[in-house]
Amino acid sequence: QSVLTQPPSASGTPGQRVTISCSGSSSNIGSNTVSWYQQLPGTALKLLIYSYNQRPSGVPDRFSGSKSGTSASLAISGLQSEDEADYFCAAWDDSLNGWVFGGGTKLTVL
């Protein structure tokens, strides 16, 4: 059971906008920044979003992040087939004194 809660799956058609949620608590998302990671099949995890809504260089602006209270969201606009992957959220947890992750969301592009 992951500390951060994500939907196990999400889907969309090419060109659509998809949102993936990440629900936490006051000790993690509520008081620390959230990062998002993409795991393509057979490849290393890739940093997509940090500090809620910042993108590393090379990450398309189709990817965006937001936070509200103790929840965060990853939005992917203009969905492409290469976006089909697993997505994870993460944050530091002050109570657990460690990093916590979501269980991951498998995105399918129909």
Add this chain to the structure above:
Amino acid sequence: QVQLVESGGGVVQPGRSLRLSCAASGFSFSNYGMHWVRQAPGKGLEWVAVIWYDGSYKHYADSVKGRFTISRDNSKNTLYLQMNSLRAEDTAIYYCARDVVPTRGDYFDYWGRGTLVTVSS
């Protein structure tokens, strides 16, 4: 470019030990904190341990505290995870990940592809 390559995984019996390595290249290894994160089959990610850039501070998840030891050799650009008293629930892919700062930052900016550890009799 930044590369992190894990090795040392395999099949091990419960109660035995295993040492994982993570070879770093493409950046100044001694300037960054490093982490181990694991992923059990079909499950989410679980943070395991962190070590500061100079090895002066180490911190562990409660699930591995007292059994696992994280270390680094900056002269060899290599991160290690010594795993003792292994249990079935330690079965997972183990990833090394780079912190964004020398100590504890807000995210992991590079990851390796992982090495699989299977604990089974």
